[in-house]
Amino acid sequence: MGDIPDVTIGLPTHNGAPYLAEALEALLAQDYPSLEIIVSDNASSDATPAIIGSVTARDPRIRALRSDVLMTAAENFNLVFAKGRGRYFLWAADDDLWDPAYVRLCVDALEANPAAVMACAGLRFIDPSGAVREADYSRYDNPDLSSPSIVERTRRILRRGGWYQVYGVARRSALLQTHLFQDVYGPDVVLTMELAMLGPILKVPEPLFFYRQFPERTEAARVARQGGVGDGSAVIATRMTRLQESLSAAVAGSLLSGSSKLRLRAEILRAAYVDDTPLGRVARREIGTRIAAARRNHDRRSEAKYRLLLAVQAPRRIAQALRGLAASVRRVARSAKRRIR
Secondary structure, eight states, rough: OOOOEEOOOOOOOEEEEHHHHHHHHHHHHHHSSSOOOEEEESSSOEEEEEEEHHHHHOOOOOOOOOEOOOOOOOOOOOHHHHHHSSEEEEEOOOOEEEOOTTTHHHHHHHOOOOOOOOEEEEEEEEEESSOOOOOOOOHHHEEEEOOHHHHHHHHHHHHHHHHOGGSSEHHHHHHHHSOOOOOSHHHHHHHHHHHHSSSSSEEEEEEEEEEEOTTOOOHHHHHHHHHHOOOOOHHHHHHHHHHHHHHHHHHTTSOHHHHHHHHHHHHHHHHHSSSHHHHHHHHHHHHHHHHHHHHTTTTTHHHHHHHHHHHHHHHHHHHHHHHHHHHHHHHHHHHHHHHHO
């Protein structure tokens, strides 16, 4: 196989033919010289095998894997990592794009900061045609997680409108200390949280990563694409409360001190059930569903937990109602003044 490359890029795919060739060309165009690309075809039934074969035949940096038995997405993501040889690793989706300098600048950032576990770059969304989309990037762009404080890094992760940092360049040694991708809802978020507990995650400020969005893709399709979800309908109805539970479990299973674990779990609960965060706005709507499910399953512990969290929401709901009432009174007063004049 020749010299061991510095960077392994792992691309798991399943029926990725529409954009796979474009994604591979963007990865092959990276200006970092020492890399390998491992493409794992997960029992595709479209033109994916032919596309991989064509590109592999002309570029020895690509290694192709093929499974005739359908794996979960998590299993395929973990497979490309296991087969890699580089001391740095990057997961790549089969429909995204990258600036040619992406890998080089992320590696440079890691080389300059030995304590950091991963580096990513600025993010832009693209539509199916590849055009950059307008969005509130202050909410969706990859955050700067370079703070030496674990609590601050956790707080920033939990207040995002979306999570895309897992597609950064990570140290293999750091990834080996995590559970990699798990068959849970939001495995990418949980993995990012595990990495953030190990050390800082750097951000190259330039927008060099282009994440392709599909407006027509449903939540059910996203869950299926992640794979490994036992009861899809239940997960869709309670996705953020399940994410909260997985994040809390990641903290509980870490090697942090007891006091640090307690602080981080408190931050997770605060973001999910107290503060006005994107995570919390969804999680709070799901509490009633989780209580009903716990009652059906005779899960008294979960029912008690979510009833307590529901009770915590009461002062918040009262305050919101009072603010709405005050706003209505002000509108009526302004309208009355206009009529008097």
